[in-house]
Amino acid sequence: xxxxxxxxxxxxxxxxxxxxxxxxxxxxxxxxxxxxxxxxxxxxxxxxxxxxxxxxxxxxxxxxxxxxxxxxxxxxxxxxxxxxxxxxxxxxxxxxxxxxxxxxxxxxxxxxxxxxxxxxxxxxxxxxxxxxxxxxxxxxxxxxxxxxxxxxxxxxxxxxxxxxxxxxxxxxxxxxxxxxxxxxxxxxxxxxxxxxxxxxxxxxxxxxxxxxxxxxxxxxxxxxxxxxxxxxxxxxxxxxxxxxxxxxxxxxxxxxxxxxxxxxxxxxxxxxxxxxxxxxxxxxxxxxxxxxxxxxxxxxxxxxxxxxxxxxxxxxxxxxxxxxxxxxxxxxxxxxxxxxxxxxxxxxxxxxxxxxxxxxxxxxxxxxxxxxxxxxxxxxxxxxxxxxxxxxxxxxxxxxxx
Amino acid sequence: xxxxxxxxxxxxxxxxxxxxxxxxxxxxxxxxxxxxxxxxxxxxxxxxxxxxxxxxxxxxxxxxxxxxxxxxxxxxxxxxxxxxxxxxxxxxxxxxxxxxxxxxxxxxxxxxxxxxxxxxxxxxxxxxxxxxxxxxxxxxxxxxxxxxxxxxxxxxxxxxxx
Numbered sequence: 001x002x003x004x005x006x007x008x009x010x011x012x013x014x015x016x017x018x019x020x021x022x023x024x025x026x027x028x029x030x031x032x033x034x035x036x037x038x039x040x041x042x043x044x045x046x047x048x049x050x051x052x053x054x055x056x057x058x059x060x061x062x063x064x065x066x067x068x069x070x071x072x073x074x075x076x077x078x079x080x081x082x083x084x085x086x087x088x089x090x091x092x093x094x095x096x097x098x099x100x101x102x103x104x105x106x107x108x109x110x111x112x113x114x115x116x117x118x119x120x121x122x123x124x125x126x127x128x129x130x131x132x133x134x135x136x137x138x139x140x141x142x143x144x145x146x147x148x149x150x151x152x153x154x155x156x157x158x159x160x161x162x163x164x165x166x167x168x169x170x171x172x173x174x175x176x177x178x179x180x181x182x183x184x185x186x187x188x189x190x191x192x193x194x195x196x197x198x199x200x201x202x203x204x205x206x207x208x209x210x211x212x213x214x215x216x217x218x219x220x221x222x223x224x225x226x227x228x229x230x231x232x233x234x235x236x237x238x239x240x241x242x243x244x245x246x247x248x249x250x251x252x253x254x255x256x257x258x259x260x261x262x263x264x265x266x267x268x269x270x271x272x273x274x275x276x277x278x279x280x281x282x283x284x285x286x287x288x289x290x291x292x293x294x295x296x297x298x299x300x301x302x303x304x305x306x307x308x309x310x311x312x313x314x315x316x317x318x319x320x321x322x323x324x325x326x327x328x329x330x331x332x333x334x335x336x337x338x339x340x341x342x343x344x345x346x347x348x349x350x351x352x353x354x355x356x357x358x359x360x361x362x363x364x365x366x367x368x369x370x371x372x373x374x375x376x377x378x379x380x381x382x383x384x385x386x387x388x389x390x391x392x393x394x395x396x397x398x399x400x401x402x
Numbered sequence: 403x404x405x406x407x408x409x410x411x412x413x414x415x416x417x418x419x420x421x422x423x424x425x426x427x428x429x430x431x432x433x434x435x436x437x438x439x440x441x442x443x444x445x446x447x448x449x450x451x452x453x454x455x456x457x458x459x460x461x462x463x464x465x466x467x468x469x470x471x472x473x474x475x476x477x478x479x480x481x482x483x484x485x486x487x488x489x490x491x492x493x494x495x496x497x498x499x500x501x502x503x504x505x506x507x508x509x510x511x512x513x514x515x516x517x518x519x520x521x522x523x524x525x526x527x528x529x530x531x532x533x534x535x536x537x538x539x540x541x542x543x544x545x546x547x548x549x550x551x552x553x554x555x556x557x558x559x560x561x562x563x564x
Contacts (some may be wrong), residue, residue: 146536160526162534164518207519208555283559327514335516335556353516355477360488368438368453368489375436 513557
């Protein structure tokens with residue numbers, strides 16, 4: 001700092017020079033030697049310094065988060081997914097863990113969150129996987145996994161595609177260790193099964209149903225149709241599941257029947273096949289049907305529209321008493337539970353003019369209260385029952401309350 | 403129900419859930435003993451009482467809070483609740499019917515066509531969500547009405563307030 005324009009407060013002279021003392025800058029008057037001004041001795045930070053600032057370290061993830069990330073990695077390795085999915089699931093886990101909705105949840109939920117992150121990453125990158133597989137890996141209830149998954153997707157605003165049956169079925173085949181005549185090329189089997197699933201999707205069999213039984217049914221029919229000899233046609237779904245080493249699912253049988261029904265409807269339209277199309281002989285035609293399925297679908301719809309008016313009128317006549325829900329019988333393809341609806345009890349419409357403030361008579365209320373004698377009998381039988389239970393716990397005691 | 407009309411669709415209210423308070427403590431054992439059509443659940447701490455007319459089921463807690471379910475209209479729910487309160491009065495409790503509130507209404511409706519749920523969900527993200535492995539219906543939540551609609555592939559819709 002120069003001394004221009006400064007006067008010494010002691011003697012009034014303008015002869016002031018820079019004269020540093022050690023490391024401190026000072027302005028000194030030459031004539032009287034007084035210090036006019038001096039600089040700062042040390043470079044301390046401006047303002048007071050808090051303890052946390054001096055001892056603070058960069059934020060590290062907590063131990064549970066690290067464990068969770070390792071679990072995510074482990075799940076990815078078990079499922080043998082590619083590295084992109086692994087990286088994406090780890091990113092999502094970090095985001096979800098630090099999100100305020102999941103910061104204070106139980107460790108069990110955070111564990112399920114690991115699986116959900118893997119699930120959402122697989123779905124985004126088109127890797128076939130089901131919620132069932134994840135819940136098996138996590139040893140958790142699929143409903144709970146589903147709930148956590150939906151919460152996570154909502155909080156992180158992820159738009160994941162819904163499970164694609166085609167892709168899942170494509171992945172579901174293991175190599176069969178079976179005798180020569182039962183073996184099948186896995187690529188052909190996949191292609192055929194995928195085509196069957198697509199056909200099922202077009203004819204309302206897939207929508208609203210669990211995907212795995214449909215895939216099982218499609219695989220079974222594909223396998224049968226690739227070599228439709230007597231041996232394979234006699235092979236039941238049970239035995240097929242046994243050789244494929246998968247657990248049989250009850251709905252799969254129904255799906256097989258439904259898909260066969262659709263195949264029959266299309267098989268009828270093949271111009272060069274004469275004779276009735278039944279579920280038994282339709283398997284031989286499956287290859288042909290699948291090859292020309294769109295054309296056959298169009299033909300079937302056209303034939304259905306051109307059916308003579310009399311049969312439609314007859315249908316309408318019988319349907320007039322049953323107006324609800326039988327639009328299914330009028331179209332060619334409809335969800336199966338509309339075509340075969342469950343019979344519902346006709347409900348009586350009571351209390352149309354109930355206001356809520358009516359008089360309630362005493363006799364009506366008395367019907368809901370036991371008489372003193374009934375109450376006594378009831379409590380006596382209860383006591384007897386309790387005694388009998390404590391004395392002879394193994395014998396079943398049936399009591400009739402009067 | 404009108405089957406020939408194309409525009410009008412019948413929405414049928416199938417369940418109304420209402421709560422009210424009796425402003426007094428209730429002895430569940432007494433109710434279980436002296437009331438008919440009751441089921442006592444000591445492990446949960448409540449008594450289920452079923453009324454015939456209107457057909458409702460009431461969960462009664464010892465604190466005096468009662469939840470009525472099964473009514474087919476709000477007025478019916480109120481009538482059933484009042485009937486229940488009278489019943490409890492007759493059993494000897496100093497019941498005062500108060501804080502009656504309808505908590506949830508459930509209605510069903512049926513479309514005369516099938517719905518392709520996967521396409522429906524794709525076109526209505528993120529309001530609609532569908533997980534076929536968990537539930538066969540797609541869930542459509544309307545935030546400002548606080549309503550949830552379950553859309554089934556057969557065309558049936560279930561509308562609730564939760």
